[in-house]
Amino acid sequence: MHLIGNEALFDLRKVAFLCSRKFPQEAAEKACRWAEAQREAGNCVISGYHSPIEKEVLCRLLQGNQPIIIALAQGLNRLDSQWERHLAAGRLLVISRYAQSVSHPCESKCYQRNKMMIDLADTVVIAHASPGGSLERLCSEHRGKVVLL
Numbered sequence: 001m002h003l004i005g006n007e008a009l010f011d012l013r014k015v016a017f018l019c020s021r022k023f024p025q026e027a028a029e030k031a032c033r034w035a036e037a038q039r040e041a042g043n044c045v046i047s048g049y050h051s052p053i054e055k056e057v058l059c060r061l062l063q064g065n066q067p068i069i070i071a072l073a074q075g076l077n078r079l080d081s082q083w084e085r086h087l088a089a090g091r092l093l094v095i096s097r098y099a100q101s102v103s104h105p106c107e108s109k110c111y112q113r114n115k116m117m118i119d120l121a122d123t124v125v126i127a128h129a130s131p132g133g134s135l136e137r138l139c140s141e142h143r144g145k146v147v148l149l
Contacts, residue, residue: 002076005093009067012044016121018114019053020130027128028053030149032060039064046071046117053127065091072096073105073113118142125149
């Protein structure tokens with residue numbers, strides 16, 4: 001595994017957050033309320049922050065001070081510049097299974113990234129899993145850890 005940031009975040013209790021790319025509006029609203037509750041509680045959230053809802057959750061989490069783990073489905077060669085201050089503050093860890101030469105996520109890399117996050121997390125929260133999609137399949141493989149919003 002490749003990483004940048006505070007490795008001590010691995011030792012914390014972690015909740016993974018995932019959502020399919022296509023989702024109902026109700027899922028977005030629940031996810032935003034959930035993110036704000038996690039921020040206020042100071043919980044460590046791990047996600048790929050790739051789907052639209054996951055990106056919105058990250059924006060809300062970055063407004064707080066709680067620890068965050070970002071799992072990429074590509075190499076660590078292109079980090080968002082807004083993450084720098086959070087990395088410097090020790091509240092952010094960016095991880096990837098992939099070498100820097102992997103410059104773009106694809107469906108299989110996202111699936112493997114999501115599986116890695118589920119394995120690392122103590123609990124998994126799903127805002128929405130599209131019927132028949134890869135996230136639904138992954139959730140069925142880890143039923144004991146998964147909570148639906």
